[in-house]
Amino acid sequence: MKSLSTATLANGKQTDVFLADDLKDLSERLGNYGRSVLWVFDTNTATLFKQLPPANVVLDSGEIAKTFSSVERILATAIDEGLARDGRIIGFGGGVVCDMAAFAASIYMRGCKLTLVPTTLLCMVDASVGGKTAIDFKGLKNMVGSFYPANEVLICMDTLRTLPEKEFLNGLAEVLKHALLSQDEHLYRFLLTKKNEILARNNETLQTLVTLSLAVKQWYIEQDPTETLGIRQMLNLGHTFGHALEASAHFSLGHGIGVAWGTCRALEAGVTLGITDKAYATGAIKLFKSYGYDIDYRIGRGDWIDFRERLMKDKKKMNGQVLFVLMESQGKAVLRPIETALVQHLVIAKPIF
Numbered sequence: 001m002k003s004l005s006t007a008t009l010a011n012g013k014q015t016d017v018f019l020a021d022d023l024k025d026l027s028e029r030l031g032n033y034g035r036s037v038l039w040v041f042d043t044n045t046a047t048l049f050k051q052l053p054p055a056n057v058v059l060d061s062g063e064i065a066k067t068f069s070s071v072e073r074i075l076a077t078a079i080d081e082g083l084a085r086d087g088r089i090i091g092f093g094g095g096v097v098c099d100m101a102a103f104a105a106s107i108y109m110r111g112c113k114l115t116l117v118p119t120t121l122l123c124m125v126d127a128s129v130g131g132k133t134a135i136d137f138k139g140l141k142n143m144v145g146s147f148y149p150a151n152e153v154l155i156c157m158d159t160l161r162t163l164p165e166k167e168f169l170n171g172l173a174e175v176l177k178h179a180l181l182s183q184d185e186h187l188y189r190f191l192l193t194k195k196n197e198i199l200a201r202n203n204e205t206l207q208t209l210v211t212l213s214l215a216v217k218q219w220y221i222e223q224d225p226t227e228t229l230g231i232r233q234m235l236n237l238g239h240t241f242g243h244a245l246e247a248s249a250h251f252s253l254g255h256g257i258g259v260a261w262g263t264c265r266a267l268e269a270g271v272t273l274g275i276t277d278k279a280y281a282t283g284a285i286k287l288f289k290s291y292g293y294d295i296d297y298r299i300g301r302g303d304w305i306d307f308r309e310r311l312m313k314d315k316k317k318m319n320g321q322v323l324f325v326l327m328e329s330q331g332k333a334v335l336r337p338i339e340t341a342l343v344q345h346l347v348i349a350k351p352i353f
Contacts, residue, residue, distance in 0.1 A: 001026070001029050002018065002019050003016065003017070004017040004018060007129055007130075007149070007221060007222060008225075009130070009147075009225045010147050010226050011225075014149070015129060015149045015151065016151070016153070017153045017214065018152065018153070018154050018155065019155050019157075019207065020154060020155065020158075022156065022158050023156060023159075025156070026117070026154060026156040026158075029154060030115075033090070033115075036088065037083075037087065038056070038057070038077060038078050038081060038087065038089050038090070039057070039089075040057050040089060040091045040097055040104070041057070041059070041092050041097065042058065042059045042060065042061040042062075042065065042094070042096065043058060043059070044061045044093070045092050045093040045097065056077075057074050059073070059100060061096070062096065062251075063096060063136065063141075063251040065096055066096050066099060066100065066135050067135055067136065068135060068137075068144075070100050071100060071104050071107075074100060074104035078108055078112075083108070083112065084109075084112075085108075085112055086112070086113065088112065088113035088114065088151075089101050089104060089105040089108070089112060089114055089115075090114075090115045091115070091116045091117065092117045092119065093118075093119050093123070094118065094120035094122065094123045095118075095120065095122055095123045095126065095128075095255070097123075098116045098118060098123050098127050099127060099134055099142075099145075101114065102114055102116065102131075102148055102150060103134065103145060105148060106133055106146045106147075106148030107146070111148065113151050114151055115150060115151060115153075116152075116154070117153075117154045117155075117156075118153065119159040119160075120159075120160075120163060120167055120171055121163065121171025121175070121210075122167070122170045122171035122255065122256055124155050125171060125174050125178065125214060126171070126174045129150075129153055129214060130149070130217060130221045131149035132145060132147060133146050133147070134146075136251075140247060140313055141246060141251075142243075157203050157210075160206060166257075167254070169254070169256055169257070169291070170254040170257065172291060173238075173257065173259045173260040173263075173288075173293065174213070174259060175187070175213045176191060176287060176288060176291065177235075177237050177238055177260075177263055178212075178213045178216040179216075179287075180263070180284055180327060180331075181220070181237060181331060182216045182331055184331070185330060191209075192287065194209075195290060195291065199291070220232050220234060221235075230335065233323075233325065234325055236325050237325040237333060238259045238260070238261075238262035238264075238265075239262060240262065240266075240311065240314050240322060241261065241263075241311075241347070242255070242259045242260075242262030243314065244310040244311040244314070245258045245299070245307070245347075246258040247310040248307045248310050257293065257294075260288050260295055261293070261294070261295050264284075264285050264288055266324055266327070267281040267327060268285075268351070269324065269326060269342065269343075270326040272342060272346075273336070273338070273342075275328055275334065275336065276326060276328065276329075280327070280329055296351055298347060298349065300348075301348055304348060308344070311343065322337065322338075323335040323337055324336055
């Protein structure tokens with residue numbers, strides 16, 4: 001197992017990211033933690049084990065499990081198993097599992113050790129590194145949570161082999177978003193030139209993809225670990241539009257689908273407001289389309305009121321205004337409010353360009 005990077009986050013806490021050669025390498029690493037460990041799976045990742053570790057919690061798969069009751073199950077099991085403050089919670093799964101495990105670890109005895117093993121592309125490039133933990137609450141995504149960086153993140157590309165196509169594209173949307181936010185064009189060009197290898201899930205190509213994508217996220221989170229300086233918020237590109245779409249669809253759409261759609265709406269908004277160069281936006285939207293995202297989708301007029309209500313409850317509010325991440329150019333993003341009439345036009349009317 002080789003070291004991929006070390007992210008320095010809130011209060012100087014570090015997250016070490018490691019890349020496993022294969023599942024055997026990953027298994028050997030996980031077998032070295034001893035007995036003071038509680039494993040968190042979902043119904044999908046639990047099937048990867050012939051026999052589950054003795055101390056475990058298996059959550060339902062999907063966004064539906066991202067609740068207080070799931071966290072309560074983890075905490076109750078930790079107490080029943082006698083997990084001490086120096087014990088470890090291991091989240092083995094996608095973003096939901098890792099968020100639940102991390103949130104529980106952040107509040108169990110005021111914080112215990114945490115290892116995350118992301119098994120989806122989305123979790124590898126987004127949820128596992130950065131220290132954000134959250135649950136959905138009152139129909140709103142990630143409304144309740146904490147900052148609690150994992151001690152370590154263990155990544156193994158072999159877990160992506162059986163990932164459903166929809167889930168793979170969920171993660172790839174975050175990679176594409178990172179490509180726009182990157183301080184250079186390396187990741188953007190990689191996505192342009194290696195599309196066939198990426199979609200074919202070539203192991204070596206995916207290793208490079210994840211490494212480049214994580215480097216972008218790490219740059220932003222290290223500049224602004226607790227999202228107080230107006231830098232880390234830029235990682236929310238596409239999320240204000242996307243989260244509202246996800247919530248109004250009752251989370252039947254994947255997170256990445258919402259992010260891809262929302263990023264393209266933000267690019268259109270930027271062009272309309274004179275913030276984003278049209279040629280840059282057109283190229284970026286074309287890149288999203290080339291990977292198969294339905295970014296021309298529009299909500300029905302009858303769904304607008306619900307969409308608007310979800311949008312107005314977005315976490316990224318200042319002085320009562322919802323702020324959107326808009327792109328000026330490669331790697332340069334800004335936070336701006338958008339008039340409601342323009343938002344309505346962007347999500348209902350035909351594409352602007």
